Amino acid sequence: MSLLTNKVGFVTGSGSGIGRESARVMAREGAAVVVSDINVEGGKETVEMIRGEGGEAFFIAADVSRESEIHGLIEGTLGQYGRLDFAYNNAGIAGPTKGVADYPLDEFDKVVAVNLRGVFLAMQAELAHMLPLGRGAILNTSSTFGLVGYPGCAAYVATKHAVAGLTRAAAIENSAAGIRVNAVCPGAIATPMVDEMADEISPGARQPIFDALGAAAPMGRMGRPQEIGEAAAWLVSDAASFVTGLTMTVDGGWTAQ
Numbered sequence: 570m571s572l573l574t575n576k577v578g579f580v581t582g583s584g585s586g587i588g589r590e591s592a593r594v595m596a597r598e599g600a601a602v603v604v605s606d607i608n609v610e611g612g613k614e615t616v617e618m619i620r621g622e623g624g625e626a627f628f629i630a631a632d633v634s635r636e637s638e639i640h641g642l643i644e645g646t647l648g649q650y651g652r653l654d655f656a657y658n659n660a661g662i663a664g665p666t667k668g669v670a671d672y673p674l675d676e677f678d679k680v681v682a683v684n685l686r687g688v689f690l691a692m693q694a695e696l697a698h699m700l701p702l703g704r705g706a707i708l709n710t711s712s713t714f715g716l717v718g719y720p721g722c723a724a725y726v727a728t729k730h731a732v733a734g735l736t737r738a739a740a741i742e743n744s745a746a747g748i749r750v751n752a753v754c755p756g757a758i759a760t761p762m763v764d765e766m767a768d769e770i771s772p773g774a775r776q777p778i779f780d781a782l783g784a785a786a787p788m789g790r791m792g793r794p795q796e797i798g799e800a801a802a803w804l805v806s807d808a809a810s811f812v813t814g815l816t817m818t819v820d821g822g823w824t825a826q
């Protein structure tokens with residue numbers, strides 16, 4: 570028996586990076602996984618990877634900032650697999666590398682729409698399905714930047730703090746009804762998002778930036794997306810049955826300093 574045998578869940582933003590590797594770990598742990606993303610090609614690739622490893626997966630395109638598409642994702646999951654045991658609200662964007670004083674308002678709104686509104690809309694729709702059943706596990710991706718301040722990415726830091734807050738509020742509100750709500754807070758993880766941020770900071774100089782990010786953590790390296798997936802699979806599983814309202818850092822010790 571694996572961690573997620575007989576469970577069904579979806580992972581938003583699973584056409585790349587942390588979402589993709591989380592979906593793969595969850596499928597290896599026995600779950601049927603709905604892969605969801607705005608990037609159709611990336612999402613379908615993840616499904617092929619999971620099927621190639623003998624797992625069960627299905628793709629549904631959804632933009633998490635659109636309420637109707639979130640509802641479509643939940644209905645599509647129920648249509649395909651007949652149940653929804655867990656939901657991993659992972660999709661997120663970095664936004665520009667600018668501080669509060671210089672941050673363009675339209676970019677701020679875009680980051681809020683995906684990182685905060687997207688998680689809020691998804692949680693509302695997930696709770697509407699899970700509350701009548703009296704069971705379910707919701708997981709959000711916050712960040713170490715959701716727990717401490719960091720310069721040069723104002724909207725990102727603000728939205729990730731908001732996700733940590735939403736997680737705690739929803740956990741308290743819904744724990745008596747049998748629903749657990751947690752967040753994973755990754756440190757610096759090698760994904761396409763970090764590649765793009767490095768290119769924006771200093772075009773053509775990814776490696777020195779990655780070296781500095783790795784050196785900043787006591788473990789002396791960046792994390793792998795699969796390492797977030799392992800934590801995510803555990804948090805949505807029954808093995809974490811007494812865990813709710815947690816913001817779990819998976820950061821090589823960065824926030825312990």
Ligand SMILES: NC(=O)c1ccc[n+]([C@@H]2O[C@H](COP(=O)([O-])OP(=O)(O)OC[C@H]3O[C@@H](n4cnc5c(N)ncnc54)[C@H](O)[C@@H]3O)[C@@H](O)[C@H]2O)c1
Nearest residue numbers: 582585586587607608632633660661712755757758760762
């Ligand atoms: N990589 C890191 O170091 C790191 C650290 C802390 C937190 N995070 C968070 O982890 C999550 C995943 O990031 P990643 O590093 O894997 O990035 P990534 O860019 O590799 O993957 C993000 C995925 O989200 C999708 N996406 C973007 N906007 C969307 C929308 N509106 N609706 C649906 N999907 C959308 C993208 O198409 C992409 O496939 C994000 O929430 C990010 O903020 C990442």
